[in-house]
Amino acid sequence: MTDYTQLHQRLIDLFANTLNLEVSSVETDLVESGLLDSLTLVELFLSLEQEFGVRVSLDDLAIDSFRSVASIAQFIAQQGAQVSQAYS
Amino acid sequence: MDSYITTGVTPGQTSSPAVEIFATCPQSIQVAKENYLNHVIEVSRWSEKYGCKGILVYTDNGLVDPWLVSQLVIQSTDALCPLVAVQPVYMHPYTVAKMAASYGFLYNRRIYLNMVAGGFKNDLNALNDPTPHDRRYDRMIEYVTIIKQLLESPGPVSFTGEFYQTDKLKMTPPLPPELFPGIFVSGSSEAGLAAAKAMGATAVKYPKPPGEYESEPPDNSLDSGVRVGIVVREDEDEAWRVAHERFPEDRKGHLMRQLANKTSDSEWHKQIYELGETSENNPYWLVPFQSYKTNCPYLVGNYEKVAAELRRYIGLGFSTFIMDIPPEEEELYHAGIAFKRAAARQPVEAVKETV
Numbered sequence: 557m558t559d560y561t562q563l564h565q566r567l568i569d570l571f572a573n574t575l576n577l578e579v580s581s582v583e584t585d586l587v588e589s590g591l592l593d594s595l596t597l598v599e600l601f602l603s604l605e606q607e608f609g610v611r612v613s614l615d616d617l618a619i620d621s622f623r624s625v626a627s628i629a630q631f632i633a634q635q636g637a638q639v640s641q642a643y644s
Numbered sequence: 645m646d647s648y649i650t651t652g653v654t655p656g657q658t659s660s661p662a663v664e665i666f667a668t669c670p671q672s673i674q675v676a677k678e679n680y681l682n683h684v685i686e687v688s689r690w691s692e693k694y695g696c697k698g699i700l701v702y703t704d705n706g707l708v709d710p711w712l713v714s715q716l717v718i719q720s721t722d723a724l725c726p727l728v729a730v731q732p733v734y735m736h737p738y739t740v741a742k743m744a745a746s747y748g749f750l751y752n753r754r755i756y757l758n759m760v761a762g763g764f765k766n767d768l769n770a771l772n773d774p775t776p777h778d779r780r781y782d783r784m785i786e787y788v789t790i791i792k793q794l795l796e797s798p799g800p801v802s803f804t805g806e807f808y809q810t811d812k813l814k815m816t817p818p819l820p821p822e823l824f825p826g827i828f829v830s831g832s833s834e835a836g837l838a839a840a841k842a843m844g845a846t847a848v849k850y851p852k853p854p855g856e857y858e859s860e861p862p863d864n865s866l867d868s869g870v871r872v873g874i875v876v877r878e879d880e881d882e883a884w885r886v887a888h889e890r891f892p893e894d895r896k897g898h899l900m901r902q903l904a905n906k907t908s909d910s911e912w913h914k915q916i917y918e919l920g921e922t923s924e925n926n927p928y929w930l931v932p933f934q935s936y937k938t939n940c941p942y943l944v945g946n947y948e949k950v951a952a953e954l955r956r957y958i959g960l961g962f963s964t965f966i967m968d969i970p971p972e973e974e975e976l977y978h979a980g981i982a983f984k985r986a987a988a989r990q991p992v993e994a995v996k997e998t999v
Contacts, residue, residue: 594907615905
């Protein structure tokens with residue numbers, strides 16, 4: 557079972573360390589708050605791919621899946637085994 | 645090196661119109677500030693040297709002003725015509741007409757207008773322009789109508805449209821008729837094609853492979869063009885080596901393209917995106933598009949293969965070619981050889997059989 561608290565913290569750290577963005581809450585709307593524009597969104601996808609071993613395909617995904625740390629965590633968790641390995 | 649691109653050539657089929665070739669000007673966002681001005685001058689001179697009719701100068705919220713760049717193009721060359729991208733949201737049609745008239749007065753140089761109906765959605769949102777796709781073309785028709793009327797005659801122009809109105813508006817200085825601007829517009833959607841017809845413009849596509857048009861050739865009542873990049877060499881392997889070196893696989897670029905496809909309402913974007921993978925023994929190559937390095941498809945291969953592909957487009961009725969930004973003078977030299985061979989007098993079928 558996914559430990560969401562740990563996953564949220566890991567994503568917040570990723571935003572801070574890789575994208576240089578401070579996210580105040582896991583529910584913060586990253587687009588509305590101006591934290592994510594199209595370029596940083598792509599940087600985020602690349603970081604997620606590297607950090608969690610997932611493969612992002614926007615052809616099959618709604619951009620809304622990436623609007624908050626909470627929704628990103630859900631996306632990561634849905635990717636399954638590779639995420640578990642990333643934790644271990 | 646000799647000048648190889650011959651504009652105004654008549655291809656093998658006598659019914660085909662003359663072919664006109666344009667290059668594209670470097671973008672300010674891709675060149676260091678201290679080098680940009682000189683690079684524009686350099687690329688303009690290469691383009692003229694190899695016989696291009698003109699050079700496309702882009703516009704969007706992230707670039708320097710295309711009219712200022714176009715003035716530099718004119719001042720740096722003897723006859724090269726800027727093909728200025730015009731985003732109607734940026735300026736009133738009177739201002740565009742004034743620019744054309746002023747270039748005519750100051751430099752006796754003709755310009756072309758590349759009418760932009762869309763552009764980046766974020767740019768339009770930032771400018772608070774939510775106009776839907778087809779309505780942007782309706783607006784463009786009015787826009788171009790005003791420009792044409794202002795430049796066609798010294799008489800006052802009174803126009804009452806849905807988007808623009810003028811009242812006894814006159815253009816001074818008047819433009820000599822031979823300098824009347826050529827007008828291009830994207831012809832990938834039904835709305836774009838209808839606008840091209842209404843405006844008497846050249847409809848330019850980001851083309852699919854020529855075979856896709858053979859059962860459905862472009863409307864021959866319209867002037868049609870394509871925007872393609874070209875990497876061509878005498879040797880096939882060398883052409884592909886150069887192409888891969890210039891456009892390496894790039895995951896970030898692929899994600900950018902996926903995102904662009906998600907947000908764009910452009911017909912051409914969806915058409916090209918949906919073509920998917922292309923094989924490498926085929927001159928038509930989409931990796932530069934897919935990795936977000938450029939928007940146009942590329943033709944890659946040896947002289948014969950690329951010339952045959954160009955000739956298929958010409959045979960279909962595409963008589964204007966807008967090439968991508970040349971990274972080096974050498975690219976225009978090689979592309980010129982391919983165009984020269986494409987325009988050689990031989991039947992299209994004979995060329996196809998050689999590939």
